Amino acid sequence: MSSNKEMYLAFRGQIFEALDPEAVQKMSRKELESQIQSAVDLLATGYQRPITSMMKTGLVKSLIDELFGLGPLQPLVEDQSITDIMVNGPNNIFYERHGKVHKSDLTFVNEEQLLAIAKRIASRVGRRVDELSPTVDARLEDGSRVNIVIPPIALDGTSVSIRKFREQNIGFEDLIEFGSMSMDMARVLMIASRCRMNVLISGGTGSGKTTLLNALSQYIAEDERIVTIEDAAELRLQQPNLVRLETRTSSIEQTGEVTQRDLVINALRMRPDRIILGECRGAEAFEMLQAMNTGHDGSMSTLHANTPRDAIARVESMVMMANLNQPLEAIRRTIVSAVQLVVQVNRLRDGSRKITSISEIVGLEGDSVVMEEIYRFRYDDSEYGEAVKGEYVTNGIMQRSELVKKAQFFGLYKDLMASFTGR
Template structure:
């Protein structure tokens, strides 16, 4: 254990034992900081080794972070280059930067400190985490998503996973600059959004689905009424006529739960032009398809799947979860008539995120859903440990495409076809 940590442990136990919980509630943070600073000065004067002014300031900040922030990981939370923070017990803290997971030198004092931070996070959103309720999904004040699992469910100590909420909006142009797609793909997706195509964004965890959904939403006209539905509010739409809905977990008494399906049903009564579902993961998929099929053109959602074909299978499974006893061919017809574009986005082995496929659903042939791939990322050979190499390619677009018809209707045909020059079928 480092010297600084030894000093922190020694000072922390004495100062926190002396702090009155009622006083903490009554005093301002500035007043509490002044009291802690005075206590640190007193303890430093009687400590066996000299303590510098910089060390004392660090001790005060660490204690304030533990009382009002997230303790030792507060610097990681404040670092805008970090996207995910993962705590696997007091000694194992990891974070993700630029798509790569790294181990942090930060550690907690002990398991009790991790558990105290976890309970503090849960209490801020009116939840509790204990042996009766050992898992919690919550949202921090800045919009970051948090998942907590405590013993006995977590065998090696309290686990906290934080998916940070980015302050800045990332647009389609930014994704082109990052290499996630090329300019022609960006033009196709912007036209699909402006033409009110129904879009599903498919991908794995941390692949950038919500970021892409946010980017596409920037092409929605300001005179449209939009209802967004999310488990944790991450979408940042700028349109004026916007209603944001968020699910609610069950209370301590296991009452008051409001699911995504409840919110989708309610959204249909709110006269929306578009419904945007942050993530489709259950029986709400049925109501979402009904909305897409009944005049809410331009609706969008994300879901977890590895390919566009897998995305269709996932939607089929989610509709079956609604216990509607519909035959599979009726479900597939509903999907084909509702969903028009599937965008597949992936996080590659080098940490980069790329749109690996843009596919349009054409129709049904027998029992199979027919799709036309408008663009795909074609991998090129690269060595182990090297950056992923490849290029974006297209075989063109058919004139019978629904996207072509919509582009003609909205006066965007020439702009659309310029994205497929030399490759039209």
């Protein structure tokens, strides 16, 4: 392995030194590939040990990947079964496939190569990463999200995290097939989306919150005006009357920053029927709750929390970040009147992603927010194996439920009740 790395370094240094950057910019990929192939063939004749044609082909591909793509990461980017790529320095590359994390045999030749590729990723999307600005959060051309942290902040070498963009839309049918929810749960969520319920999707990193939000959005009527707000655009809504907004970090002069809170405030002036916030993580939570309370029914957002009750506590904390000096009781009353459904998604120990709870907020009792769990995933503790086993259970739904009232208003009451009677 070390001899292959030495060979790659030797060829790479000579070929890259001979390349004219301006000429490379004007060349097509095919032309450059032909030139590099000729250079590799020429250098191979004078190399200290024999080089097979397969090794030459691999060398050419690696050099092209470094010039046009993401270097050693390119094979992982092209693999459709891989969802996340994590780089912890030049010698430690990990990837996630089917919910499980694996260590890759691929490595960068050195920290300089990794840092150069990280800087190129940032520059392609109009961002910069250097000692003055050592972190960057951006979106690649294909929609994948990327986060970069470089030394001295990253102690063991440059860190790159890529959340890959899925080409295909995952709908409720796919989630049922994956075992992420039951058919009855899908019907309840579909009706909640159609009936303009305000929904929070709660879960951990990589649990499938955005995937579920995308699936829910497929049941929004085409005559509704929707405004989406995200840090890095991941949502793929198909409705015709759609405005997509994305935040912007500050420039080198520390000016021009546009936060999610700014965009939510601006969205209220755009006559939206629904506002969809990709992820709620700060002071924008207050404006989001106000929007839900003032005629923008059917608004949705995701947030990081481990349980539905933790999600409510997290919203309380985020509203406090807005520095409005509101008493906690007033904040809780706002949450209760704004949010109607909390959907909890979790990634389990076997890598599977499941909706573990669908809860409705029914009111305030003293200082506590009262929640009614409509569906939950009940673990089977009797059989502890590699795969997590269990079943989706329900205690039914109350007739005073807001979901029942809205289903009656939208003419979907019979469909909703069928989810609990099994018919």
